[in-house]
Amino acid sequence: MLSLLLNYYPDFLRGLLTTLEASLLALIGSFAIGVVIAVFRIVPFVPLNILGRMYTEFLRNIPLLIVAFFFFHGMNAFGLNLSGFVAGTLGLTFYTSAFIAEAMRAGIQSVPKGQMEAGRSTGLTYLQTMRYIILPQAIKIVIPPLGNQFLNLVKNSSILSLFAGLDLMYWGDHVASSSFKTLPAYTLVALFYLLITIPLSYFVRWLEIRLNRLPKEAAEVKTALMEG
Amino acid sequence: MQFRLKHVGLLTLLFALLFTLGACASNKETGTSTLDQIKQRDKLIAGVKYDTRLFGYKDPNTGQVEGFDVDIAKALAKKILGDENKIELKEVTSSTRIPMLKNGDIDIIIATMTITDERKQEIDFSDVYYHAGQSLLVHKDSPIKGIDDLAGKKVIGVKGSTSVKNIREKAPQADVLEYPDYAQAFAALRSNKGDALTTDNVILMGMHQEDPNYVLVGGLFTDEPYGIGIRKGDETFVNYVNDFLKELKDSGEYRELYMKWFNEEPPANQ
Numbered sequence: 001m002l003s004l005l006l007n008y009y010p011d012f013l014r015g016l017l018t019t020l021e022a023s024l025l026a027l028i029g030s031f032a033i034g035v036v037i038a039v040f041r042i043v044p045f046v047p048l049n050i051l052g053r054m055y056t057e058f059l060r061n062i063p064l065l066i067v068a069f070f071f072f073h074g075m076n077a078f079g080l081n082l083s084g085f086v087a088g089t090l091g092l093t094f095y096t097s098a099f100i101a102e103a104m105r106a107g108i109q110s111v112p113k114g115q116m117e118a119g120r121s122t123g124l125t126y127l128q129t130m131r132y133i134i135l136p137q138a139i140k141i142v143i144p145p146l147g148n149q150f151l152n153l154v155k156n157s158s159i160l161s162l163f164a165g166l167d168l169m170y171w172g173d174h175v176a177s178s179s180f181k182t183l184p185a186y187t188l189v190a191l192f193y194l195l196i197t198i199p200l201s202y203f204v205r206w207l208e209i210r211l212n213r214l215p216k217e218a219a220e221v222k223t224a225l226m227e228g
Numbered sequence: 229m230q231f232r233l234k235h236v237g238l239l240t241l242l243f244a245l246l247f248t249l250g251a252c253a254s255n256k257e258t259g260t261s262t263l264d265q266i267k268q269r270d271k272l273i274a275g276v277k278y279d280t281r282l283f284g285y286k287d288p289n290t291g292q293v294e295g296f297d298v299d300i301a302k303a304l305a306k307k308i309l310g311d312e313n314k315i316e317l318k319e320v321t322s323s324t325r326i327p328m329l330k331n332g333d334i335d336i337i338i339a340t341m342t343i344t345d346e347r348k349q350e351i352d353f354s355d356v357y358y359h360a361g362q363s364l365l366v367h368k369d370s371p372i373k374g375i376d377d378l379a380g381k382k383v384i385g386v387k388g389s390t391s392v393k394n395i396r397e398k399a400p401q402a403d404v405l406e407y408p409d410y411a412q413a414f415a416a417l418r419s420n421k422g423d424a425l426t427t428d429n430v431i432l433m434g435m436h437q438e439d440p441n442y443v444l445v446g447g448l449f450t451d452e453p454y455g456i457g458i459r460k461g462d463e464t465f466v467n468y469v470n471d472f473l474k475e476l477k478d479s480g481e482y483r484e485l486y487m488k489w490f491n492e493e494p495p496a497n498q
Contacts, residue, residue, distance in 0.1 A: 073419050081420050084405070164384075164405035164416070174406060177323040177388030180350045 001184045008175045008185075015171035016192050022089045022167060023154045023196065029093035030153065034100025041105045044126070052101065059098035064159055067091040072163045084163030092160075096153045103149060107142030108134060140211045147204030154196050168192055261464040262335050266308055274301040275320035275334035275457075279411045281434025282489050283340045286319075293317050296489040297338040300357065300456075303481065304336070307472050321409045323388030326350055329457055336469075337457030340428060342390045352462065353455035354469040359495065360428040361448030362391045365417065365435055372424050374446035378402040384413050384422035391427040394450050410435075417442065428452050430490075 005012070040052030059067065068091030075082050082090070111134050119129030161169035172189035176182045266272050276297050277284035283295040298317065305315040318334050325337045329351055340360070343353045364383075366372045372381065379401035385392035387406040396404055405422055407413040414435050417425045425432070425442075432444050456473075458465050476482045486494040 072421075073415065076419050084421070162408055162412070164407055164421070170406070173323060173387050173408075178393065180326060180346070182327045 001181075001188070004175065004179060004181055004184050005188055008171075008179070011171040011175060012168070012188065012192060014166065015168035015189075016195070018085065018160070018166050018170075019154070019157050019168040019193075020196060022085065022092065022157045022160055022165070026089050026092040026096060026153055026157065027150055029089075030096035030100055030149075033093065033097035034104055037097060037101035038104035038108065041101065042108055056098045056101050059095055060102065064091060064095045064156055065162070067095045068159050068163065084160060084165035085167075088157070088160035088163050088165040088167075092153060092157055096149060096156070099149045099152070100146065103142055103145040104138070106145070107138040110141055111137045140208075143204065143208045143211060147201070147208075150200060150204070151197055154200065155193065262459055262462050263308070263465045263468055266335055270309060271314050271316055272301070272305040272308060273316045273318060273333075273335045274304075275318050275325050275328055275337045275339055276301060277321070277339045277410075278319040279321075279409050280340055280431050281437060282430055283434075284317075284338075285434070296358070296485060297340065299485050299488075300476075301336070301338045303476060303485075304338075304469070304472055307475070308468075321388070322386050323408075325457065329459060332459075339457075340431065340454060341457055342428075342452040343455040344390055347457075351460050352458045352466050354458065354466060355473055356453040356455055357473055358430075358454040360430050360452040360454060362394055362426060362450040362452060363429040363432055363444050363448055364446045365425045365432040365442050366423065366445055367417075368441055368443045370423065370445075372445060375399055375449050378424065381424060382422035384416050384425040386410055386413050386427060389427060390452065391450075395426050398449060414438070 037052045037055050040048045041056070043049070068088050071082055071090045072084065072087035075087070115133055115137070116129055119133045120126070124132070157167060158169035159165075160167040161173055164170065168189055172185055175188075176185035179185060276293065276295070278286040278293060280295065283297045284293060285295050286293045301317070302312040302315060306312040318328070320328055320334065320337065320339050322339075322341075325334075325339050325341065326347065328334050329337050337351075341347070342360070343356065347353070364372065364375065364378075371377065375398055378395075378399040381402055383395055383399065383402045383404050385395060385404055385406050387408055392404060392406055395402060405416070407416055410427070410431060413425055413427075416422060418439065425435070429444060429448055436442055436444060456469055458469060473482075483494055486492075
């Protein structure tokens with residue numbers, strides 16, 4: 001096991017870096033797209049609602065493998081020859097964005113309707129109410145499910161290995177089949193994934209605690225203002 | 229409780245490490261010969277390829293798995309159990325076949341497997357039953373004419389195959405990309421994800437049949453003797469299979485199978 005690590009650590013390291021890179025790119029991309037789609041789903045404009053709904057229902061109900069496969073082979077039809085890394089990361093981005101959009105939408109809609117009504121009746125516009133009243137509350141609700149999606153994203157990045165994307169799983173396969181030490185090789189792969197996912201998991205938890213603290217501070221400011 | 233919850237992540241790591249130690253300690257040998265197990269079960273479980281034309285290929289129209297390897301497996305079932313239909317075929321790939329054999333999922337590997345010293349440390353091999361060699365498959369308009377033209381090119385191979393190892397040695401300047409199986413590798417070549425595909429010539433011949441736009445170039449640059457894979461230490465079964473191969477060759481049945489699949493006479497040394 002240790003000798004396996006010593007013999008193949010450049011491969012594992014390369015894989016770890018590629019997996020990190022793919023995960024980071026997909027995380028940023030899927031978050032951005034996810035937010036846009038979530039907004040599509042809640043704005044008071046029916047055609048956008050329908051568009052957002054079609055997007056999420058389509059992407060989250062087909063296997064990630066097929067989404068990635070589409071980018072890998074399918075884009076050739078449009079004259080785009082994508083490498084395994086690019087195709088896999090794009091597939092991962094679009095696939096995950098559907099789940100992120102769902103989590104965001106659920107979070108925003110879980111803020112009681114009365115808040116929006118109250119905001120509007122004090123004279124704020126729709127966007128202002130969204131920005132200052134709804135979203136600050138929604139983001140706290142959304143953090144835990146979003147964290148889950150990000151963890152899933154890191155693990156799902158192993159899809160790259162099927163398209164020669166040179167990620168951690170790809171090199172894991174390589175080590176397993178060239179050393180014949182299948183179980184130790186994949187155990188090492190698991191440890192390397194934990195190296196990414198456990199800090200991420202702790203980060204999400206930290207964020208959750210951090211954001212939950214804010215209302216207390218806000219309340220203090222408020223009392224201070226009232227008294228002063 | 230608060231304290232414990234905080235350290236769940238660390239506990240997970242600890243657990244993973246323990247699991248790792250366990251993984252290192254396994255590997256046990258079974259006592260009885262595979263031959264007895266097959267007779268007791270009254271069925272031979274053979275690991276063959278499902279994606280390799282001419283050797284082991286599942287015909288999408290009929291659903292039947294056919295090929296040279298499959299016919300050899302059937303002949304072996306006939307010799308052991310008296311009936312060529314007392315056989316169960318299981319799909320293996322280059323990277324799953326050895327773990328599956330060691331796990332006991334299959335009795336025997338007849339799956340275009342080259343005999344190598346490295347593999348001999350994991351499993352035993354029968355005598356050679358087919359001589360193949362590694363070659364290159366490229367688009368017919370490709371400038372690649374042989375192994376010397378591969379510098380800086382993307383070469384597609386299959387995970388766990390000897391051909392990937394060979395090409396890394398013989399064309400160190402090439403960029404090797406490994407795919408899970410031959411179907412995916414060929415699909416990748418046809419989608420222009422690489423400049424050439426490398427593996428044993430016979431497998432490439434099957435791909436050429438599938439799509440004549442792709443041709444073999446560069447001749448054979450390795451000798452790949454195919455052997456039948458048997459669990460390590462099972463001498464009884466190795467000897468039995470070697471006798472079986474000899475009988476097959478002596479009776480002329482081997483030549484018949486060879487002609488049927490490759491449409492040519494077997495070389496004199498087989």
